[in-house]
Amino acid sequence: MYHTTDYPPGDEGPDELASLRFRLRNNVRGVLGLRGLVLVGTEPDPGCEVLGNYYNGTTHHLITLYADALALARLHQVVLTAFGNEVARIAEGKPKRREVGQLERDLLVFRRGYWSPDFGRQDTVDAVTRTWQRAAGLPETLQSLKDDLGEFSHQVQAAETEMSNAILGLLAAIGLPFGVGLAIWHGLSSSSLTGLGWSLGGIGVAIVLLLVCFPGLRRLLLELWRDRGRE
Numbered sequence: 001m002y003h004t005t006d007y008p009p010g011d012e013g014p015d016e017l018a019s020l021r022f023r024l025r026n027n028v029r030g031v032l033g034l035r036g037l038v039l040v041g042t043e044p045d046p047g048c049e050v051l052g053n054y055y056n057g058t059t060h061h062l063i064t065l066y067a068d069a070l071a072l073a074r075l076h077q078v079v080l081t082a083f084g085n086e087v088a089r090i091a092e093g094k095p096k097r098r099e100v101g102q103l104e105r106d107l108l109v110f111r112r113g114y115w116s117p118d119f120g121r122q123d124t125v126d127a128v129t130r131t132w133q134r135a136a137g138l139p140e141t142l143q144s145l146k147d148d149l150g151e152f153s154h155q156v157q158a159a160e161t162e163m164s165n166a167i168l169g170l171l172a173a174i175g176l177p178f179g180v181g182l183a184i185w186h187g188l189s190s191s192s193l194t195g196l197g198w199s200l201g202g203i204g205v206a207i208v209l210l211l212v213c214f215p216g217l218r219r220l221l222l223e224l225w226r227d228r229g230r231e
Contacts, residue, residue: 003035023127024039027043028054028055029042033132034135036070066124069128070132083106083107094159107146
């Protein structure tokens with residue numbers, strides 16, 4: 001029944017059937033996989049009109065709770081695919097803290113609110129959802145998304161640290177000559193505007209020499225300029 005629209009089972013059929021078997025109570029047996037859930041009864045059906053017929057409740061569960069559980073598991077796959085597409089989009093450029101942070105929060109809300117459903121006392125329904133998730137490889141997909149977002153967070157943190165170091169380095173390279181030059185000008189006997197102009201000229205020359213002698217400062221300045229242009 002599980003392969004009725006695909007192909008008849010071959011020699012490997014019993015092994016595959018054993019891997020797909022889904023444990024149920026009483027007189028019902030079933031298999032559960034990516035193609036869906038198939039249930040069969042092991043005892044004759046006395047009829048829908050017979051009171052206490054176990055199959056009546058099983059049929060009701062199949063078209064309501066079990067079907068809802070499979071639909072929920074399928075929606076999990078759709079949502080994780082959407083998350084994966086968003087992660088791939090972010091990976092095409094430079095990750096930004098706001099985008100990565102929002103995606104991490106959305107994934108956390110999904111995991112805490114929708115990934116682990118609880119249908120009350122219907123343990124079988126939870127088992128349907130979890131079994132289909134495992135068959136579709138959804139736990140591995142979720143873990144991969146968490147790892148990717150964690151890597152993005154590390155990249156964003158490293159970029160911000162590098163940016164902070166660049167700003168501090170440029171402040172030191174520019175601020176130190178300014179501080180020394182202004183201190184010298186202030187210490188002159190006649191703090192005239194002409195002396196201030198010469199001091200500022202000397203400061204500019206010192207800054208240019210620092211940029212020429214230290215290529216790392218030039219790279220920091222260019223990196224800051226490129227980041228400003230991207231924003």
